Amino acid sequence: MHRTRFYTLSASCPDRVGIVARVSGFIAGHGGWILETALHAEPARADGAAEGGEAVGRYFMRIEIRADSLPFHLAEFRERFRPLADELEMEWKITDSAVKKRVVLLVSKQEHCLYDLLARWQSKELDIEIPCVISNHDALRGFVEWHGIPFHHVPVGADNKAAAYAEVQRIFEEVRGDTMVLARYMQVLSPALCAAYPGRILNIHHSFLPSFVGAKPYHQAWAKGVKLIGATCHYVTAELDQGPIIEQDVIRIDHSDAVEDMVRYGKDIEKTVLARGLRYHLEDRVLVHGNKTIVFR
Amino acid sequence: MHRTRFYTLSASCPDRVGIVARVSGFIAGHGGWILETALHAEPARADGAAEGGEAVGRYFMRIEIRADSLPFHLAEFRERFRPLADELEMEWKITDSAVKKRVVLLVSKQEHCLYDLLARWQSKELDIEIPCVISNHDALRGFVEWHGIPFHHVPVGADNKAAAYAEVQRIFEEVRGDTMVLARYMQVLSPALCAAYPGRILNIHHSFLPSFVGAKPYHQAWAKGVKLIGATCHYVTAELDQGPIIEQDVIRIDHSDAVEDMVRYGKDIEKTVLARGLRYHLEDRVLVHGNKTIVFR
Amino acid sequence: MHRTRFYTLSASCPDRVGIVARVSGFIAGHGGWILETALHAEPARADGAAEGGEAVGRYFMRIEIRADSLPFHLAEFRERFRPLADELEMEWKITDSAVKKRVVLLVSKQEHCLYDLLARWQSKELDIEIPCVISNHDALRGFVEWHGIPFHHVPVGADNKAAAYAEVQRIFEEVRGDTMVLARYMQVLSPALCAAYPGRILNIHHSFLPSFVGAKPYHQAWAKGVKLIGATCHYVTAELDQGPIIEQDVIRIDHSDAVEDMVRYGKDIEKTVLARGLRYHLEDRVLVHGNKTIVFR
Amino acid sequence: MHRTRFYTLSASCPDRVGIVARVSGFIAGHGGWILETALHAEPARADGAAEGGEAVGRYFMRIEIRADSLPFHLAEFRERFRPLADELEMEWKITDSAVKKRVVLLVSKQEHCLYDLLARWQSKELDIEIPCVISNHDALRGFVEWHGIPFHHVPVGADNKAAAYAEVQRIFEEVRGDTMVLARYMQVLSPALCAAYPGRILNIHHSFLPSFVGAKPYHQAWAKGVKLIGATCHYVTAELDQGPIIEQDVIRIDHSDAVEDMVRYGKDIEKTVLARGLRYHLEDRVLVHGNKTIVFR
CATH class of the missing domain: 3.40.50.170 (Formyl transferase, N-terminal domain)
Structure with a gap:
């Protein structure tokens, strides 16, 4: 828990090369300061390894970004991020630490x-x-x-x-x-x-x-x-x-x-x-x- | 924690042969029903064994007795138990589950x-x-x-x-x-x-x-x-x-x-x-x- | 685990007044030095209390006795203890720390x-x-x-x-x-x-x-x-x-x-x-x- | 632990905007398949937040990359990665799961x-x-x-x-x-x-x-x-x-x-x-x- 206001992006999508690069590149491209990142690749098989080329795992991420490091607010973040999210077939949301959950x-x-x-x-x-x-x-x-x-x-x-x-x-x-x-x-x-x-x-x-x-x-x-x-x-x-x-x-x-x-x-x-x-x-x-x-x- | 009223005798004394027998004999002699007993002999030495005859360990006990199994109340218990406790050089007390602690x-x-x-x-x-x-x-x-x-x-x-x-x-x-x-x-x-x-x-x-x-x-x-x-x-x-x-x-x-x-x-x-x-x-x-x-x- | 040789008596029997007194009295009567005692009364009901007079719980015990404190060996212990054990309807055994289990x-x-x-x-x-x-x-x-x-x-x-x-x-x-x-x-x-x-x-x-x-x-x-x-x-x-x-x-x-x-x-x-x-x-x-x-x- | 051969990049550097994007971008740029990523930003102060602009925290990362997803071996990886690492003032190393530690x-x-x-x-x-x-x-x-x-x-x-x-x-x-x-x-x-x-x-x-x-x-x-x-x-x-x-x-x-x-x-x-x-x-x-x-x- 940080005292500074931050946004939390949580998302999952089919695993592929370059997800982290694309998402973190988007954030960095707007000057976003990442406070915390957690990533997980869930392999397609129970044995812990995506061995075959046809196996498609799923990628999960959670990223906290300092609110004051971005030049826009959440509505605009959502609009700008959507094309990339769509391309990656992502299920995602981003929330604001200043908005208390009910x-x-x-x-x-x-x-x-x-x-x-x-x-x-x-x-x-x-x-x-x-x-x-x-x-x-x-x-x-x-x-x-x-x-x-x-x-x-x-x-x-x-x-x-x-x-x-x-x-x-x-x-x-x-x-x-x-x-x-x-x-x-x-x-x-x-x-x-x-x-x-x-x-x-x-x-x-x-x-x-x-x-x-x-x-x-x-x-x-x-x-x-x-x-x-x-x-x-x-x-x-x-x-x-x-x-x-x-x-x-x-x-x-x-x-x-x-x-x-x-x-x-x-x-x-x-x-x-x-x-x-x-x-x-x-x-x-x-x-x-x-x-x-x-x-x- | 039992629903029935009980007395709790807690005590320690120098270790010797027959402590449990004397104390439990006293209780049984008055028809006392023991709900729970815990005993511990602390050896005189740190290594866990009282090996030498001259080493004097210390004996600890805690006994819960059903109140309704005894023919007398705590005051009389204390009076009757005191001679044995003195003989065993015991530090002891007995409390009543019906008396709430403050x-x-x-x-x-x-x-x-x-x-x-x-x-x-x-x-x-x-x-x-x-x-x-x-x-x-x-x-x-x-x-x-x-x-x-x-x-x-x-x-x-x-x-x-x-x-x-x-x-x-x-x-x-x-x-x-x-x-x-x-x-x-x-x-x-x-x-x-x-x-x-x-x-x-x-x-x-x-x-x-x-x-x-x-x-x-x-x-x-x-x-x-x-x-x-x-x-x-x-x-x-x-x-x-x-x-x-x-x-x-x-x-x-x-x-x-x-x-x-x-x-x-x-x-x-x-x-x-x-x-x-x-x-x-x-x-x-x-x-x-x-x-x-x-x-x- | 003690370095000195000891006997371990483990037993269970129907619960009643005076079990500990009888058993520890037997041991003390022969000069037996108890190293460790553990006792448990299992109530007849699942709710933790044997409240009714007709409910019969079961009593469990485990007692370690220094071998050199008793004036006889296990065979004689067994013979002498049997009448009391029978009276208490006990299932019991006593083992010797000097005899290694296989x-x-x-x-x-x-x-x-x-x-x-x-x-x-x-x-x-x-x-x-x-x-x-x-x-x-x-x-x-x-x-x-x-x-x-x-x-x-x-x-x-x-x-x-x-x-x-x-x-x-x-x-x-x-x-x-x-x-x-x-x-x-x-x-x-x-x-x-x-x-x-x-x-x-x-x-x-x-x-x-x-x-x-x-x-x-x-x-x-x-x-x-x-x-x-x-x-x-x-x-x-x-x-x-x-x-x-x-x-x-x-x-x-x-x-x-x-x-x-x-x-x-x-x-x-x-x-x-x-x-x-x-x-x-x-x-x-x-x-x-x-x-x-x-x-x- | 994965059955497939992988490289492990572990590194730390002064915290700043865009580290993850730069590093993951480098890996993705060569087709590198990331199996596991862990990141940590250690704030400059003990209270858990890098609040002041002058405070410089430190960034830590560990990334596992499938060896067969990269078009070159470790020697070349090291050579190609060094300019970026230098720019980020990174302490880093990359190891090969196929080389057993002694x-x-x-x-x-x-x-x-x-x-x-x-x-x-x-x-x-x-x-x-x-x-x-x-x-x-x-x-x-x-x-x-x-x-x-x-x-x-x-x-x-x-x-x-x-x-x-x-x-x-x-x-x-x-x-x-x-x-x-x-x-x-x-x-x-x-x-x-x-x-x-x-x-x-x-x-x-x-x-x-x-x-x-x-x-x-x-x-x-x-x-x-x-x-x-x-x-x-x-x-x-x-x-x-x-x-x-x-x-x-x-x-x-x-x-x-x-x-x-x-x-x-x-x-x-x-x-x-x-x-x-x-x-x-x-x-x-x-x-x-x-x-x-x-x-x-």
């Missing part, structure tokens, strides 16, 4: 992730807008509102799911949300909602996926007798706990830990993994590639 | 440890009383008071240190505090205050001690080029950052992390390490042995 | 675990006998024989499995093996062989179980896009990769790591996890409880 | 690092030449020679240090060594030897530096009561244990671990950290910057 939090009754995220927001470690918090319970209203953040109670029952998620989507649109974060929301979103925001909804699952999908993962871990438990931050897709993984971590347990001890240890991993994954996402460090992610830490 | 938090302007501890307190993960928070700044008053916890602003300047720490001590006594927690308090306590509460004041230091004692440890770590940074929870003694270590952890960094990135990563370690160390302390899992600790996780 | 290694063509274990054996970190190494390939014969250890080449093909594993068992019996270690043996043992030595055959699986059972776990991990990979040391049962887990660990990877990088990183985890799990097993620190283990580190 | 190992009596490195060499995980092993003891001769590697016994006593290190240097020159690895050599090299090969001698120190410099670090760690122990791979300089750190790692211990347990745990960290650090070095992933390193994992 992050809507969805919570249930558990407070650990919410406290953690609001502490980071208070201290400006997370330099975002939180236009509102949505919950299926009213328990955390006071805490949220004390921070000056609007709180919406949208109950979710067995028979109103479609209506409830339509309301969540309406609120998200109304506040012009960029990202939705399920901070231990404990509800399975509707397929429609998942489909509406691909790569924009983050969840924290309290297991080291792909182990222990679904409900009560700590009970599953206890029953299996694993020696480490974990948490996974991933993008939400229609398939439960199967979206692209952004970040994971684990913590050691042993036979003396009951399920409730695992729950307690797990919370520390959950909030840290969610915060890291969210930061990577907000800083445009995460590029989705099929069901996997490139994360330019 | 923990006074000292903070400065940084909020991450405070948010973290109050989240744990709100969710009853930390089942304690927080009679008040003391700070040398007024910044976090609103947050603390929203939780219904009294907040005391005790400024500390270059020329009023003695008076300020006398006031801290007066408040701590007034609220009958058991434990004082420096949750990124960023001030060096007076020797008098340190001496008044040995083994009862916990600090979180933002380095992996003994590296990087004192001010600006992340700057020191950056200058040295270490590949991991850490945090240390320790008891406060008169000597700065030298008290017995309770808990430590580290996180990986690399050359791309500036000091401010280290500060950010470090916060996650600081709050987790402090919370773990505090929990161990509150559950009487920490026994001090010279300048070291036995921690019965 | 460990038979099964390997295939990969050398990393074999080199690692032989280095530990050479330095006496693993104070065991290795009566022989068995392999389905002849590749590592020279290395093994240089160490003065007999090497048996027992090829395993699609049509001779039963005969091959009968031969493995014959050799294991002939050399009076205590423990069999599959050090990246890469073959699935026959059900008969698994059944013959419950709790005596250790395997290292190159994934963080229960994720990625079976063949090519690193390819599975790569396809899933996990951010950490792991290894698991477990007892072998007839069901592939499903036996009680003894030890696990993980290492961080990222998008830039191809499958072959994972294989390389994984080797470091595999050998460390196998060595730790084997040490726990050899020191009688592992007690099996259903499909889980108690590991008294 | 690594001389220095050992003492402990075998764990030697076994570990030779296992990696046997399996071609470390694709290097080991022209010889040098030791101040004769203990490991047989093991080394069994692998077909010459072994030199160069005793080091209190009164022959200068002569001994002159002999080590003579052998290293004779076998045309690229890199010298102190694999638990346990001797302090002479200042002359350190000065002769800056950035070419790697050591593994058995502590988490800067804690516990010098002799018996595990004893120091035990006395201090730390909760984690570590190991550090660093370049050797004339000042003991103060050279640029390449890689570090730690492992958790507790009060029950005696010094000899720490030694045992520590070995696993030592060999892994040394192997990782050596791999980074051999793949030209380590760029020294003052007393610190840039490590392009």
Whole structure:
């Protein structure tokens, strides 16, 4: 994180000779000062090498450019860059560090992730807008509102799911949300909602996926007798706990830990993994590639 | 942590044959149901073995007993147990899980440890009383008071240190505090205050001690080029950052992390390490042995 | 690990009042000097507390006693201890640190675990006998024989499995093996062989179980896009990769790591996890409880 | 590590606009196919941002280029690239994956690092030449020679240090060594030897530096009561244990671990950290910057 304003260009395209030269040449040609660059060539094959001439890999990049080093603003950057991007068959975007992302939090009754995220927001470690918090319970209203953040109670029952998620989507649109974060929301979103925001909804699952999908993962871990438990931050897709993984971590347990001890240890991993994954996402460090992610830490 | 009420006996004494038999025999003789036992024999020598007959090691123990399995309460337990404890030359105490410890938090302007501890307190993960928070700044008053916890602003300047720490001590006594927690308090306590509460004041230091004692440890770590940074929870003694270590952890960094990135990563370690160390302390899992600790996780 | 000779009593029995008192009383009554004690009460319920009177948990213990502190040897210890053990309905054994365990290694063509274990054996970190190494390939014969250890080449093909594993068992019996270690043996043992030595055959699986059972776990991990990979040391049962887990660990990877990088990183985890799990097993620190283990580190 | 032959360009120069564009433009201009690129801008100030116009940071890069994509070999690459490198005031080198590095190992009596490195060499995980092993003891001769590697016994006593290190240097020159690895050599090299090969001698120190410099670090760690122990791979300089750190790692211990347990745990960290650090070095992933390193994992 730099104090100076910067633009972040993130992009991917079919791999070929000269991509870096073309893109960095474009930037340098306008006097652009690069603060940070990360590049990755994903080979066409799983074995780590693009050996055959016909194999086409994919190239990923993330470049931070000092805003004051360029002679124009983003709109003009986009216009000037587009021909090159088109030629390279690029999927790309460029964002401005001065424009705060708008992050809507969805919570249930558990407070650990919410406290953690609001502490980071208070201290400006997370330099975002939180236009509102949505919950299926009213328990955390006071805490949220004390921070000056609007709180919406949208109950979710067995028979109103479609209506409830339509309301969540309406609120998200109304506040012009960029990202939705399920901070231990404990509800399975509707397929429609998942489909509406691909790569924009983050969840924290309290297991080291792909182990222990679904409900009560700590009970599953206890029953299996694993020696480490974990948490996974991933993008939400229609398939439960199967979206692209952004970040994971684990913590050691042993036979003396009951399920409730695992729950307690797990919370520390959950909030840290969610915060890291969210930061990577907000800083445009995460590029989705099929069901996997490139994360330019 | 058990839902049933229990007593925790923690003790140490010179090592000899039959300590466990005598103590567990005493408990069993009264029908005491042991929930958890941890034992440790610290040899007289550093090499891990008490080889010579003349070497006297020290024996440490922590035993949880179901309260309802004993036919008497703690006062009588203490009276009945004392002769055996005296015979074994034991330092010991026994506490009641139904009596909440009273923990006074000292903070400065940084909020991450405070948010973290109050989240744990709100969710009853930390089942304690927080009679008040003391700070040398007024910044976090609103947050603390929203939780219904009294907040005391005790400024500390270059020329009023003695008076300020006398006031801290007066408040701590007034609220009958058991434990004082420096949750990124960023001030060096007076020797008098340190001496008044040995083994009862916990600090979180933002380095992996003994590296990087004192001010600006992340700057020191950056200058040295270490590949991991850490945090240390320790008891406060008169000597700065030298008290017995309770808990430590580290996180990986690399050359791309500036000091401010280290500060950010470090916060996650600081709050987790402090919370773990505090929990161990509150559950009487920490026994001090010279300048070291036995921690019965 | 102590330099002085000691006996290790490991046992489990239904939980009740007074177990520790009875057992430690027996030991103290004969002047036994306890070097190390570890105890664990496994509650009858998954939620960590044996709350109801009818719930019967299970109690586990491991006690190291200095051999020269007892007035008799193991045979007499066993005879004298038996009545108490029977009364407590105990499953138990006691072993002598002076009697080296006999460990038979099964390997295939990969050398990393074999080199690692032989280095530990050479330095006496693993104070065991290795009566022989068995392999389905002849590749590592020279290395093994240089160490003065007999090497048996027992090829395993699609049509001779039963005969091959009968031969493995014959050799294991002939050399009076205590423990069999599959050090990246890469073959699935026959059900008969698994059944013959419950709790005596250790395997290292190159994934963080229960994720990625079976063949090519690193390819599975790569396809899933996990951010950490792991290894698991477990007892072998007839069901592939499903036996009680003894030890696990993980290492961080990222998008830039191809499958072959994972294989390389994984080797470091595999050998460390196998060595730790084997040490726990050899020191009688592992007690099996259903499909889980108690590991008294 | 790619199966195809590639060149690795590693370089650093004063930061300025257009470095990436110029270098990647040069490569693309000759049809060079970039397999992997890593870049880092080290700001002039410790606070992570080059804010003032007068501040001059330093730029680091490492680029892998497929050998068969370039129309010339390394000699011609060097000649053609030199004008650009000179203009950018670059320190640089380019190496060929087809030319194996020649690594001389220095050992003492402990075998764990030697076994570990030779296992990696046997399996071609470390694709290097080991022209010889040098030791101040004769203990490991047989093991080394069994692998077909010459072994030199160069005793080091209190009164022959200068002569001994002159002999080590003579052998290293004779076998045309690229890199010298102190694999638990346990001797302090002479200042002359350190000065002769800056950035070419790697050591593994058995502590988490800067804690516990010098002799018996595990004893120091035990006395201090730390909760984690570590190991550090660093370049050797004339000042003991103060050279640029390449890689570090730690492992958790507790009060029950005696010094000899720490030694045992520590070995696993030592060999892994040394192997990782050596791999980074051999793949030209380590760029020294003052007393610190840039490590392009």
